[in-house]
Amino acid sequence: MCKSPSHTALGLCSPCEMEIPWMPEAHCVQCAIPLKPNECISSTTENILCARCLMQPPAFTHTLAACTYDAPLERWISSFKFHHQLHHMPLLAELWLHRCGTQAQEHRPDCIFPVPLHNRRLRWRGFNQALLLGKFISKAIDCPLETDLCLRTQPTPTQRLLTAGKRRKNLTQAFSVQKSVNGLHIALMDDVITTGATGHAVAKALLEAGAKQVDLWGIARVCL
Numbered sequence: 001m002c003k004s005p006s007h008t009a010l011g012l013c014s015p016c017e018m019e020i021p022w023m024p025e026a027h028c029v030q031c032a033i034p035l036k037p038n039e040c041i042s043s044t045t046e047n048i049l050c051a052r053c054l055m056q057p058p059a060f061t062h063t064l065a066a067c068t069y070d071a072p073l074e075r076w077i078s079s080f081k082f083h084h085q086l087h088h089m090p091l092l093a094e095l096w097l098h099r100c101g102t103q104a105q106e107h108r109p110d111c112i113f114p115v116p117l118h119n120r121r122l123r124w125r126g127f128n129q130a131l132l133l134g135k136f137i138s139k140a141i142d143c144p145l146e147t148d149l150c151l152r153t154q155p156t157p158t159q160r161l162l163t164a165g166k167r168r169k170n171l172t173q174a175f176s177v178q179k180s181v182n183g184l185h186i187a188l189m190d191d192v193i194t195t196g197a198t199g200h201a202v203a204k205a206l207l208e209a210g211a212k213q214v215d216l217w218g219i220a221r222v223c224l
Contacts, residue, residue, distance in 0.1 A: 021073055
């Protein structure tokens with residue numbers, strides 16, 4: 001972010017706000033991957049699916065992502081997540097609320113659950129970025145926050161350099177549900193959605209434990 005005085009509702013100057021890579025209207029409602037008009041399976045924006053979700057749907061039902069993972073947003077997220085610049089967090093959450101808050105209220109879950117980190121990763125990083133975002137958004141939309149529905153029981157290698165297939169394999173049986181989730185509609189909160197493998201693994205564990213529906217919420221979606 002630049003140091004110019006703020007002039008917009010998001011607390012940014014107008015040039016910075018114009019650079020935000022908002023999620024385009026044409027995107028898959030299940031995984032949020034942006035789509036070209038000829039890639040849209042359905043004719044309505046409410047039901048657009050990509051070919052991958054149509055053929056091999058993930059465990060989560062809907063995805064709400066505010067932006068694509070492009071500049072300048074990728075720099076803000078990286079600074080927040082890897083360089084302890086926590087002052088970026090409120091803006092990232094506000095971007096999500098600005099773009100996705102109304103839809104979240106229309107399809108309101110029973111609770112928000114931040115994607116958990118393994119204890120080893122948590123000690124190394126010092127905080128769970130999904131938890132900080134989840135707390136902010138939970139308060140803003142008055143939706144309960146659950147922090148211990150599920151644990152990450154396996155210290156899997158970082159996902160950043162893995163292919164989609166290896167990401168799913170990497171996360172097999174990595175999560176263990178700790179509390180009753182029977183009949184719950186749960187929103188998983190994360191910062192960046194890359195392939196959706198982490199969201200799929202957590203959602204699968206929750207559904208197998210009795211959850212009614214699991215959605216995925218993220219600040220940004222990587223365009224693969």
